[in-house]
Amino acid sequence: MEDAAVKPRNQLLIRLLWQTGLRRSEVSGLLIDDLDRPNREITVRQPNAKNDQKRVVPYQHTLDGLLKDWLDHGGRQTYRDWNESDHLFVTERSHWMRPGTVWEIVVDIAEKAGLQRDLYTDSEGRDRSKITPHNIRHGYGTYMVHNTDASIYDVSKLMGHKSTKTTEQKYVGHDPRQGVDAGRSYGPE
Secondary structure, three states: OHHHOOOHHHHHHHHHHHHHOOOHHHHHOOEHHHEEOOOOEEEEOOOOOOOOOOEEEEOOHHHHHHHHHHHHOOOHHHOOOHHHOOEOOOOOOOOOOOHHHHHHHHHHHHHHOOOOOEEEEOOOOOEEEOOOHHHHHHHHHHHHHHHOOOOHHHHHHHHOOOOHHHHHHHHOOOOOOOOHHHHHHHOOO
């Protein structure tokens, strides 16, 4: 999907969403100072976090080149009012990228990549798309729970969930065999 994003800003946006699981409002509110590039960490400040809890999320080294192009090699400077903004993402019309714009960019890129489809029309007559920033967030959560050794507690904290119950309900399906391998390996003899 990232390949369908022509603009470097949009490539950065897609990869950042995938590598951090941030909500679109959290990405929208990111300031350049929220990045700790040497440690590859992003601070989600209290005003931007859904549950009003500041948290730190890591990102992978594969984001470094896109960040460097965007911040150090003039990518951000091609946008209007870039020098008047402390926000990481700016647009042609604004010194910050609104959450709705994040949604529009993701949906549009998924369409261009041939991945998008409308799932249903909601009660207000709006088409609901398969790939959205929130679905990328769910992909991150699913990946972290099912493809890594991260604990539910760790994933819950990374995603900014109020409790581990939220994480469990969304990302851990009922499996009657869950725990069998652990019981075999660690159970008392």
